[in-house]
Amino acid sequence: MQEEENQEDPFVESVEENENEPKRRVWNCLCIPIHWFNMLSREMHWSFVFGVVVVYGISQGVGGAFATVGTKYYMKDVQKVQPSEAQVYSGITSIPWIVKPLWGLLTDVVPIFGFRRRPYFIFAGFVGAISMLLLSLHENLHLVLALLSLTAGSAGVAIADVTIDACVAQNSISHPSLAADMQSLCAFSSSVGALLGFSISGIFVHLIGPMGVFGLMTIPAGLVILVGFLLNEPRMHNFSCKQVNRNCLDAGKSMWNTLKSEDVWRPCLYMYLSLALSLNIFEGMFYWATDSKDGPAFSQESIGFIFSICSVGSLLGAILYQYALKDYAFRDVLFWTQLLYGLSGMFDLILVLRWNLKFGIPDYFFVVVVESIAQMTSRLKWMPMLVLSTKLCPSGIEGTFFALLMSIDNLGVLSASWGGGLVLHVLKITRTRFDNLWLAILIRNVLRITPLCLLFLVPRADPNSSILPSEIANSKVAVDTSETIDVELVSLVHSVDGK
Incomplete structure (x- = not known):
């Protein structure tokens, strides 16, 4: 009898293993992000990952979601401006992102108290917190002062963004095989933060109003301050003003020599034109979507939930790029993503012409699906350009040059915003008139397709290869940092590439 029981044991064990196999697979899938975060923390120090999560996930993700919804209702209900004016004002508040090279140059060559x-x-963090407090505490704030406060808050986010971008660019050079992973970390943090922020932003706008939401935005600014105190950064000693001047001149010369290279200015020109030609008419769409006469008349909570669900599309875009597209050539990925981005805009035309109701599709469901697709294609279009930008940064001035490339992109976003405002104004789309909104959408969609004719400006290289000419990539900028470890956030504690 004992022998028979022993013979049955292997069979019982195999059955138990088969039953536990699905659970083990689910657990392994859940552990993949954890292992990925641990790998990045190990290779580039935990403070780098912490900084990315705070800046991209909390400041730009959650805070950006609150700022987006809060500012739109602030302009519409408190300041009572026209959609074309709101479109122009949104461009003004983005100006600090255009001067990102200035912030990048300061962080690269001008230390403060040795850091x-x-x-x-x-x-x-302090600039962002003070500006948001000013907006939240003054009920009848003049439009000019409101714009200045919004611009100052945008400057606070931009400076933090440049500082963490310098670390991303540096680590992309020292760890070329992890360049796409770092951009995926940034995109993942931003998408998850936006998902959380948009989920509750509409509720808070309804409960405490847009000014109360501005008050809550001091919390992300405070966490940025915490990042500054917690960073593990070596201190520099005996750094003179003459050295700062010399470093600025050397950095400027290096930036100019890099930018005038044909391998650099051509993709920069494409990135600017692809963004500038994608006209932004979102303010017109927002005013129409919240209008009770011609539009769906979405409530504040509905707008927040729509944005939150749509941010899932952005997250899916980041995941799709990470696991399916990150190794393909830049030109191939940009062709398909730009094409999908242009075609996805046609859904807005169906919505405005109310054709979805003729097919029995409710507005809320249709908008969620359409905006999710738009966010996914936009993220897919944006991520290869970010990876391409990191590949164009010369060693020594990574933060400054990456900031320059991002400012070129933000100039394209500003051009698209002001161009969209001009279209809304010319077509006489106001707070109560939306007759020509369909024509503005059609013009925007046609212009979104035109960058396909400019893809010859993009290199055929893939993200794992070098793009910069050897004479630029191998040159070192004469920036004296001998007193420090030339690594942001002690990123080379464990170097895979050095093994």
């Missing part, structure tokens, strides 16, 4: 990164995080 290159920590003071700029602290300064950015």
